[in-house]
Structure formats: structure tokens, C-alpha cells
Amino acid sequence: MEVDLIIRGGRVIDPANNIDDILDVAVKDGKIAALGANLQVESTTSEYDASGLLVTPGLIDLHVHVYEYSTPLGVNPDTSCLARGVTTVVDAGSAGCGTFPGLRKYIAEKSKTRVLAFLHISAHGLAAFGCAAGKSTGGECDAIQHLDVQGCLDTVEQNRDLIVGIKIRLTANVADQGRNEHEAYRRALEVSEKTGLPLMTHHTISTVPLHSEDAKELSCPGSLKKGDIYTHSFHSFSSSIVDQATKKIDPGVWLAKKRGVIFDVGHGQGSFAWWVAESCAEQNFWPDVISTDLHSGNTMGPAYDLPIVMSKFYHIGMPILEVVKAVTATPAAAVGASDQIGSLSVGSCADITVLREKGVDLELEDTIGEVREVKKLLQPVAVWREGMTHTVTSPPEPFPNKAILADMMKYAHILANT
Known part of the structure; x- marks a missing residue:
């Protein structure tokens, strides 16, 4: 099998197909070509090592x-x-x-x-x-x-x-x-x-x-x-x-x-x-x-x-x-699009996201100015849209954005009294 991309060794989570396993994902012509353990391919244009990462549908x-x-x-x-x-x-x-x-x-x-x-x-x-x-x-x-x-x-x-x-x-x-x-x-x-x-x-x-x-x-x-x-x-x-x-x-x-x-x-x-x-x-x-x-x-x-x-x-x-x-x-x-997106089914669009589950010690805010200390953060590290790779960026850090916390609390007070 000749493919354009193979993503190897990630924890593939594909709820639509009840999949949660260490697998490879192969992509050809913008579509999911194969999904399996230790996939054997004749050639590939690109290979991505997803070891230790989560691989999900886009x-x-x-x-x-x-x-x-x-x-x-x-x-x-x-x-x-x-x-x-x-x-x-x-x-x-x-x-x-x-x-x-x-x-x-x-x-x-x-x-x-x-x-x-x-x-x-x-x-x-x-x-x-x-x-x-x-x-x-x-x-x-x-x-x-x-x-x-x-x-x-x-x-x-x-x-x-x-x-x-x-x-x-x-x-x-x-x-x-x-x-x-x-x-x-x-x-x-x-x-x-x-x-x-x-x-x-x-x-x-x-x-x-x-x-x-x-x-x-x-x-x-x-x-x-x-x-x-x-x-x-x-x-x-x-x-x-x-x-x-x-x-x-x-x-x-x-x-x-x-x-x-x-x-x-x-x-x-x-x-x-x-x-x-x-x-x-x-x-x-x-x-x-x-x-x-x-x-x-x-x-x-x-x-x-x-x-x-x-x-x-x-x-x-x-x-x-x-x-x-x-x-x-x-x-x-x-949205009636399960035949094309939302899964890693063979033949569906090769929309794929790779996430890192990162251990952290930081606070995240809600919309009324309250914060919680979280220990795990899901971070995107790679993304493909119909088999084409795109650059991944990061949100501003550190969390929370203290510049807006006061605004959130003010906003919450206004709405609570509306």
C-alpha cells in the first residue's frame, strides 16, 4: 500500500467506531486509507510519530x-x-x-x-x-x-x-x-x-x-x-x-x-x-x-x-x-455529516488532530471570574485537514488571563442584576 501520510503509534480515540487503542493511521488522497496496528506500507510521503500522544478525528x-x-x-x-x-x-x-x-x-x-x-x-x-x-x-x-x-x-x-x-x-x-x-x-x-x-x-x-x-x-x-x-x-x-x-x-x-x-x-x-x-x-x-x-x-x-x-x-x-x-x-x-467527518472510518475525510495530555499546575477561569486549579491540559500538537498538514499555535500563557478577570467579574455582576 502506497500512502501520502502515516501517523504511527498514537493512542487512537475514535468514539464513532468504539476505538481506543495504540494504532497507526494511513492517509491517501485526503481520505483515511487504513487504520491498524503496525501498518505495513510500501511507501509514504510523510510519517508522523505520535507515540505518547492522542490521535483523534479532526x-x-x-x-x-x-x-x-x-x-x-x-x-x-x-x-x-x-x-x-x-x-x-x-x-x-x-x-x-x-x-x-x-x-x-x-x-x-x-x-x-x-x-x-x-x-x-x-x-x-x-x-x-x-x-x-x-x-x-x-x-x-x-x-x-x-x-x-x-x-x-x-x-x-x-x-x-x-x-x-x-x-x-x-x-x-x-x-x-x-x-x-x-x-x-x-x-x-x-x-x-x-x-x-x-x-x-x-x-x-x-x-x-x-x-x-x-x-x-x-x-x-x-x-x-x-x-x-x-x-x-x-x-x-x-x-x-x-x-x-x-x-x-x-x-x-x-x-x-x-x-x-x-x-x-x-x-x-x-x-x-x-x-x-x-x-x-x-x-x-x-x-x-x-x-x-x-x-x-x-x-x-x-x-x-x-x-x-x-x-x-x-x-x-x-x-x-x-x-x-x-x-x-x-x-x-x-449537523448530518457523520459520513464525512467526526470519525477515522476508512474513506472518510482525513481530518485528524493530535493532542498532548500535559501535566500542569495552573488556574483556568470561567466567565464570572472564578478559577480552578487544573492538573491536566489538552494541547493540540498537530492537525491535518483532508490530509494536508497545518501549523499549530498556542493560546497566550500564563493562565488565567488576569487582564480580563476583572472584566469578567464586572460583566457577571451586570448580568446578574439585569
């Missing part, structure tokens, strides 16, 4: 914002994601039906990273503003006429190769102080149903309840169906899945998880609290998907990159196989 970040230059949140997917071991990203609603052509032409078609997208229910997506309303531009759902169902339906049909879901932010101050929230949610659910695509919901400081005894009343995640995605699962503000007093998970959340709703991290700049994640871990509630919500406000902390967010869940006891599954097999299935 990491998938299900929640990022990469509409660079056209939205305040946008970051470059190649420098902020691919260079940190992430081969596929899904932009979470930066573009709506009125702005999606630019995301396609200038980001998805020009990036080395594979870029997919959730289409925002608002026609302009997040072009007007970033994290919340309150500036002169207002929130993306402040004007009900911008919630264009037919525009979304048309845009999805024209871009089925890139659009993998619908996105809405359920936060009162981006929806005319809550007056438009329920109608925006209803329209997003309608588009999701008519297109057959999952709905991703951001649900923080919202007038929409977590659950309702009245089946006709909209709730979140109560109104979500199997395959829909509840992001920002571990924030600590109102609409949190964990009761602040009892530290118990809302019963509607357990029902939604049983129903097949996907719970996503969406770490972000304000959506990951150590105490919430730890409370959930104590109740054996783990995220189905680990994602960053990476954007211009958190690449220097507190999110940094996907391996750092993975490390936070590894720290609180999530098994390494489940951590890897949450950034490979599960997000691939969530």
Missing part, C-alpha cells in the same frame, strides 16, 4: 462566530480554530438570510477550515451588534419585520451544502425587552420544522421559561425536539438549567435530554460557570457537545480555544472518551 467546534469583518464578533477560522486543532467549525447565527451570501463567499469558500453554518432567524444575523442589545443598533430581534421566515426558507434551499441548522438567541434585551421573544421563537421553530434542520437556541436571561405544564406554551428546552440543540448549557444567570438555591437541574431539562435534545457547552464570554458545570457533573449530567462560542471577545480568555474548553470538562471528571466524542462523533451527527 475536532469539530459546533458553536463559533467566524464572519470576520462583517460582524463585531467574527474571528478568523484559520488562525483561531484550525491552528488550534479544529478542522470543522459551525458558525452559530452570525448571518441571516440577508447577509448569508457574504459568509459563504468570503469566509466558507476562502477558509482552509471547513466552515458550516446555522442561519439566524433574523435577516441580518449578528451584523448589527455582538453579545447584547443596549447600544444604538439594538438587538437582532427588536424589529419583528426582520424575522423573515420565507427569507430563511429560501436561503436554506439555496445553501443546503453549508446551512446545517437554524439559530435564535432567546434573551429579552435582544428582542424588544422580551416583547418579541415568543414570536421570534415561534418563527424559528417554524423554519426548523419546514426545513427539517435542527434549531440551536441560546437561552439566557429570557422571558421564555425552561418548561411549562401547558403544552401550548412555548418553553426552552421544553419545546425543542430530538436533534435540536440547547447551547450555553452551563451559564449561571437567570434561565440557568440549575437552580441557584438547590443546585438541582430543572426537571424539564432532564425530560428534554431524554427526548434527544442535544446539550451544548457554548462557553463564550459569559456562558460557563464552574459551579454550574460542577453541579451538573455531580448529577451525572454531561454535555453532549463541547463547543467554545469563540468570538472576538474571548480568544484571549476565558474560552481561548476548543482544547482549553475540553480541558475544563476533563478537569471536572468527564471521561476522556466522552470528551473526545463531544467534539467529534456527536457534533458530526448533529
